[in-house]
Amino acid sequence: MPSLDLDTDPLYEIATRSLVRPSDALFWDDRLFTTHGAILHWCELGDDILEESNYRTALDRIRAAADSGRPDAEVSDAHVIDASARHFAFGSLRTIYVQVREDADPCKTCAEGQEADAYWVFTFKSGREVVFCDGCRDEFDELGLSYEPRIPAYTAAFTEAAEILTALAGYPVLDESDYSEREWNAYQETLTEAVEHAQKDYWDDSDQEAQEIAERYLNDYSAMHRTEWIRAEDVNWAVVAKEYAGHRDSYFTELANAHLNAPIAGQPIAA
Ligand SMILES: [Zn+2]
Structure with a gap:
């Protein structure tokens, strides 16, 4: 070297x-x-x-x-x-x-050698350079020429x-924006996982019911996922289960009320 x-x-x-x-x-x-x-x-x-x-x-x-x-x-x-x-x-x-x-040019004298850290350069008065390898130093030494080490850029x-x-x-x-986007995506994935886990307790809900309840829960601005949590590690699965259960209760209560208040076929609608 x-x-x-x-x-x-x-x-x-x-x-x-x-x-x-x-x-x-x-x-x-x-x-x-x-x-x-x-x-x-x-x-x-x-x-x-x-x-x-x-x-x-x-x-x-x-x-x-x-x-x-x-x-x-x-x-x-x-x-x-x-x-x-x-x-x-x-x-x-x-x-x-x-x-x-950068790759070193091959030795100009023997055309061999690729070791980037064992190159030398002899410079003519004209400014022209000859780059050569360790093995070829003897030829330059015998001629009494002085040369410099050459390390590629x-x-x-x-x-x-x-x-x-x-x-x-x-x-x-x-990259702040790349980092926060990745954090947000990881948070959303974990929250989705926690919701899916909560839904396993209600296996007889239809897919449509489960989806509608999940949407209500995810759009609830008073839920922990909107008020407190910002990262994947913040997500508390027990809290998700509890809040999901609350939305499920009100969903089915509203559904039952809508059913009770619906006009019955064949009967005139009360004025
Ligand atoms: Zn050489």
């Missing part, structure tokens, strides 16, 4: 950390922790909505950055890996890996990823 003064490079620390290979997992892809660094994780089977929102938002942004200004190719396919791995502690772990630096995907990590260090939500 060529020694460079990289202290002034704000991306260097993030790049270095992202390329540290953890000891506790198996990897099937030799790009991981060599050219591609780990940026963000998400325990897919967990129910952490913020973690999911940040992961999906980051993935979209990093892919878009990789492809931006490159209409000819989907660079994100090579530069961004959305990996899913079994993990002993987390079950299923999704990880975004991002290629840290950071990829657009990695620059975006570093920006995202920096933002997350300061504030935990990448």
Whole structure:
């Protein structure tokens, strides 16, 4: 590895950390922790909505950055890996890996070698550059030519990823509207589940009756789901059962009254 003064490079620390290979997992892809660094994780089977929102938002942004200004190719396919791995502690772990630096050009002298961190460059007086690999240094040394280490530029995907990590260090939500939409959807799903559970006590209600009672309950602005709860974890199934039962009682009472007050066929309607 060529020694460079990289202290002034704000991306260097993030790049270095992202390329540290953890000891506790198996990897099937030799790009991981060599050219591609780990940026963000998400325990897919967990129910952490913020973690999911940040992961999906980051993935979209990093892919878009990789492809931006490159209409000819989907660079994100090579530069961004959305990996899913079994993990002993987390079950299923999704990880975004991002290629840290651009691919190095092949060595101009031997036309071999792809190690991005072992390249050198000799610059002619005219400004023309010759990039060559570690194995070809002897030829330049014998000629007494001096040359510099050459490290390829950071990829657009990695620059975006570093920006995202920096933002997350300061504030935990990448996209407020994505996060609150996911939270709202999870809340609605849990509430629906709780209603369906409450309906199981009334198995002889028809589908139409059950649906109409549920609509009354869900449109009740004095119910807990409108006054108190905002997140999935707020939903109390016992309260849902109790409030649903109340709406069911009034529904059937109204139905019975309507039936009693209905005109009877063949009889004149009382004036
Ligand atoms: Zn070479």
